[in-house]
Amino acid sequence: MDVYALIIAGGVGARFWPRSREYSPKQLLEIIGKGTMIQNTVYRLDPIVPRENILIVTGAFQAEEIRRQLPQVPPENIIVEPVGRNTAPAIGLGAQILRKRAGEAMMIVLPADHLVHDIAAFQDTLRKGIAVADESRGFVTIGVTPDRPETGYGYIQFNHENHERPYAAHDGYKVVTFAEKPNLETAQLFLESGDFVWNSGMFIWRVSTILNGIVDHLPELSDELQKLDEAIDTPNWTQALEQAYNGMRPISIDYGVMEKAENRYVIPADFGWNDLGSWDEVARLFPKDECDNAASEGVFLRDVRNSHISAGGNRFTALIGVEDLIVIDTDDALLICHKGRSQEVKEVVDHLRKKGLDQYL
Amino acid sequence: MDVYALIIAGGVGARFWPRSREYSPKQLLEIIGKGTMIQNTVYRLDPIVPRENILIVTGAFQAEEIRRQLPQVPPENIIVEPVGRNTAPAIGLGAQILRKRAGEAMMIVLPADHLVHDIAAFQDTLRKGIAVADESRGFVTIGVTPDRPETGYGYIQFNHENHERPYAAHDGYKVVTFAEKPNLETAQLFLESGDFVWNSGMFIWRVSTILNGIVDHLPELSDELQKLDEAIDTPNWTQALEQAYNGMRPISIDYGVMEKAENRYVIPADFGWNDLGSWDEVARLFPKDECDNAASEGVFLRDVRNSHISAGGNRFTALIGVEDLIVIDTDDALLICHKGRSQEVKEVVDHLRKKGLDQYL
Numbered sequence: 001m002d003v004y005a006l007i008i009a010g011g012v013g014a015r016f017w018p019r020s021r022e023y024s025p026k027q028l029l030e031i032i033g034k035g036t037m038i039q040n041t042v043y044r045l046d047p048i049v050p051r052e053n054i055l056i057v058t059g060a061f062q063a064e065e066i067r068r069q070l071p072q073v074p075p076e077n078i079i080v081e082p083v084g085r086n087t088a089p090a091i092g093l094g095a096q097i098l099r100k101r102a103g104e105a106m107m108i109v110l111p112a113d114h115l116v117h118d119i120a121a122f123q124d125t126l127r128k129g130i131a132v133a134d135e136s137r138g139f140v141t142i143g144v145t146p147d148r149p150e151t152g153y154g155y156i157q158f159n160h161e162n163h164e165r166p167y168a169a170h171d172g173y174k175v176v177t178f179a180e181k182p183n184l185e186t187a188q189l190f191l192e193s194g195d196f197v198w199n200s201g202m203f204i205w206r207v208s209t210i211l212n213g214i215v216d217h218l219p220e221l222s223d224e225l226q227k228l229d230e231a232i233d234t235p236n237w238t239q240a241l242e243q244a245y246n247g248m249r250p251i252s253i254d255y256g257v258m259e260k261a262e263n264r265y266v267i268p269a270d271f272g273w274n275d276l277g278s279w280d281e282v283a284r285l286f287p288k289d290e291c292d293n294a295a296s297e298g299v300f301l302r303d304v305r306n307s308h309i310s311a312g313g314n315r316f317t318a319l320i321g322v323e324d325l326i327v328i329d330t331d332d333a334l335l336i337c338h339k340g341r342s343q344e345v346k347e348v349v350d351h352l353r354k355k356g357l358d359q360y361l
Numbered sequence: 362m363d364v365y366a367l368i369i370a371g372g373v374g375a376r377f378w379p380r381s382r383e384y385s386p387k388q389l390l391e392i393i394g395k396g397t398m399i400q401n402t403v404y405r406l407d408p409i410v411p412r413e414n415i416l417i418v419t420g421a422f423q424a425e426e427i428r429r430q431l432p433q434v435p436p437e438n439i440i441v442e443p444v445g446r447n448t449a450p451a452i453g454l455g456a457q458i459l460r461k462r463a464g465e466a467m468m469i470v471l472p473a474d475h476l477v478h479d480i481a482a483f484q485d486t487l488r489k490g491i492a493v494a495d496e497s498r499g500f501v502t503i504g505v506t507p508d509r510p511e512t513g514y515g516y517i518q519f520n521h522e523n524h525e526r527p528y529a530a531h532d533g534y535k536v537v538t539f540a541e542k543p544n545l546e547t548a549q550l551f552l553e554s555g556d557f558v559w560n561s562g563m564f565i566w567r568v569s570t571i572l573n574g575i576v577d578h579l580p581e582l583s584d585e586l587q588k589l590d591e592a593i594d595t596p597n598w599t600q601a602l603e604q605a606y607n608g609m610r611p612i613s614i615d616y617g618v619m620e621k622a623e624n625r626y627v628i629p630a631d632f633g634w635n636d637l638g639s640w641d642e643v644a645r646l647f648p649k650d651e652c653d654n655a656a657s658e659g660v661f662l663r664d665v666r667n668s669h670i671s672a673g674g675n676r677f678t679a680l681i682g683v684e685d686l687i688v689i690d691t692d693d694a695l696l697i698c699h700k701g702r703s704q705e706v707k708e709v710v711d712h713l714r715k716k717g718l719d720q721y722l
Binding site: 017018300302303311314315316317318319320321322325327329332333334335336337338340341342344345347348351352357360 | 378663664675676677690693694695699706708709712
C-alpha cells in the first residue's frame with residue numbers, strides 16, 4: 001500500500017515571537033541546527049514517504065514560503081485552509097483528498113514544527129506504526145516515553161497486558177485512555193507507572209480508517225467533506241473549501257475522534273522528541289558554554305550566566321552581570337524574558353494584536 | 362570685568378555606550394529632559410555669560426555637531442584639540458586665547474556634561490564665585506555639598522574657621538586639601554565631618570590667575586602656550602596647535618595646579634548636581650512608575666521591576682519577568698546590564714576598539 005504523509009503546518013507560533021511572525025511562524029524558521037522545522041519534517045521522511053506523496057495543510061500567509069522552502073513537494077499538495085479550524089478538519093481534508101487521488105492508502109500525520117533528534121529511531125517507529133495500522137485497521141498514535149513529569153503535554157495510557165494479537169511483533173499497544181495535561185503530582189504518578197507516554201500529535205492510519213472514524217464521531221465534519229469531494233482538483237476547489245470551512249466547528253482530532261474511537265494503538269518510542277513549545281525549550285536544547293550561556297556569535301558577555309541570547313544580524317549586543325535571561329533580538333523587535341517565563345510571550349502577541357501594531361505580528 | 366566661560370567638551374562618554382558614540386558622546390545627547398547636555402550647559406549661563414563669550418574646547422569628531430547644536434556660539438570660539446590631553450592643557454589653551462582676545466577677564470570653567478537641577482541656585486553660586494575670584498585673585502572651585510558617602514567623586518576639604526577676610530560675604534572658604542576618590546569608610550567620615558564637599562570640576566578665576574598658576578606649577582605647559590600665543594586667530598593656528606599638542610603631557614588641572622596652588626577657595630553649594638557618570642546615575646534620576654520602572658513609551662512590560670529601558674525608535678521591545686536591568690537599545694546596538702554594573706560598560710567599548718568594530722564606537 002502506498003504511504004502518504006500529511007504535515008500540519010497551521011500554527012502561528014506566537015510563543016516564538018519576535019522571531020516567529022504571521023508570515024514566518026515557527027515551522028518556517030531555522031530554530032535549532034540546519035534547515036527549517038518543516039524542511040526537516042519532510043527530509044526525515046525520505047526513506048518512507050516520497051516527496052510527491054507529502055501533503056501539507058497550512059494557512060494563506062505561509063503557503064508561498066512553504067512552496068519556496070520545499071520545491072520538491074508538488075504545489076497541488078499544499079492545501080491552503082481559508083481559516084484555521086484545529087486538527088480534525090485539517091486531517092479530514094487531507095484524508096478526503098488522498099482517497100480521491102489514491103484510493104486506499106497509508107497516511108502518516110505529523111506536526112510541522114517538532115524536533116526529532118534520533119532520525120533512525122524515528123523512522124523505525126514509523127515503520128512499526130505503519131505495520132500496526134495496516135494489520136489492525138486501527139488508529140495508531142506515536143507515544144513518546146516520558147523522561148520527566150512534564151505538565152505541558154497530554155498523556156496516553158496504554159495496556160501492557162492487552163495484546164489481543166501479536167500486532168507487528170507486539171509493537172502496538174492498546175490505548176486505555178487519553179489524558180489531558182496533568183498537574184505535577186499526576187504527571188509524577190504517570191511517569192512512575194510506566195503505563196503512560198506523551199501524546200506527540202503524530203498519527204498513522206489507513207485513509208479509510210480515519211474517514212470512517214470521522215463518519216462515526218464527527219458526522220457534521222464528514223458531511224462537509226463529502227460535499228467537498230467532487231470539487232477536489234477542480235477549478236471550484238478554493239470556493240468550495242471556503243464555503244465548507246465557514247460552517248466548520250474547530251475541533252482537535254484527539255478530542256473529536258481519538259478519545260472516542262475503539263481500536264486505538266500506541267507505539268511507545270524514544271527518538272529524542274521535543275515539540276519546542278517555547279523559547280525555554282529551545283534554550284534547554286542549545287549547547288552551552290562553561291557559564292551555561294548559549295549566545296550568537298559576536299555577542300559580548302561579561303559575567304553573564306545561564307542565559308540564551310539570539311542576536312540580530314548587523315547589530316552589536318552586549319550583556320553585563322545578568323543571569324537567567326532569554327534575549328531574542330530581531331531587526332525590528334526585541335524580547336527580554338526571564339527563563340521559565342517564555343510561555344508568557346504570547347501575551348506580547350495578544351498586546352500587539354489589540355493595539356493594532358500589525359507590523360510586529 | 363567681562364565674564365567668559367570655557368566649556369570642556371572633550372569626553373568620549375564611553376560609559377554611555379551604546380547611545381554615546383565617538384561622533385555623539387554624552388555631552389551631545391539629550392539624556393534627561395529637553396536639550397542636549399552641552400546645550401543646557403550653555404543655556405543656564407544666559408544671565409551671567411553672553412553666548413559670544415562662551416568658548417568650547419572639544420575634539421575633531423564633535424566640533425561640527427557642537428556648531429550645529431549651538432549656532433549662537435561664534436564658530437571661532439569652538440576650539441578643536443587635535444588630541445585629548447586632559448583638562449590642564451584645555452584650560453590653559455582657553456585662558457591663553459582669552460588673554461589674547463580680551464586681556465584680563467573673569468573665566469568660568471565648566472564640564473559640558475553635568476546635570477544641574479536648580480538653575481537659580483547654580484547661577485547664584487556662580488555669582489558668588491565670581492565675586493570671590495575677583496576679590497581674592499585666587500583659584501575658586503565649586504564644591505557640591507554631599508548627601509551620601511559617594512566613592513565615585515573626589516572631595517575638597519575646606520576650613521570653616523579660616524576666613525582671613527570676609528570674601529564676598531563669606532561665600533568662599535579656604536581649601537585645605539583635595540582628596541582623591543575615597544573608599545566607603547573614608548567617604549562616610551568625610552560626610553559626617555561637614556568639612557568636605559564634592560569636587561565638581563567647575564572653576565572660576567581671573568585669566569591672569571590661572572595663567573600664572575600654570576607658569577608656577579606647569580612650566581612646560583606654560584612654555585607651549587607662550588609659543589602658541591602669536592598663532593591665535595591667525596591662519597597658522599591649526600598647525601601650531603597640532604605641534605604644541607604633540608609634545609604636551611596629559612595632566613588634569615586638579616593634579617597639575619589646584620593641588621599645589623596657594624590661595625584656593627571653594628564655594629559650597631547645593632543645586633541638584635549630578636555628573637551623570639553612568640547609566641546607573643541616569644536610571645536613578647528618571648521618574649519611575651509604581652514598579653520602579655522607567656521605560657520609553659510603547660515598551661511592553663509584564664511583571665518587570667526596578668528596570669530602566671531606553672528603547673530604539675522603530676523597534677518594539679518587550680520585557681517579561683525581569684528586574685534590576687538597564688536596557689539601552691539603539692538602531693545598531695543593544696546593551697543589557699544589571700543595575701549597579703553600568704561602570705563596566707566601558708569594557709564593551711574597549712572590546713569594540715580591540716576588535717576593530719569601529720562602526721559601533
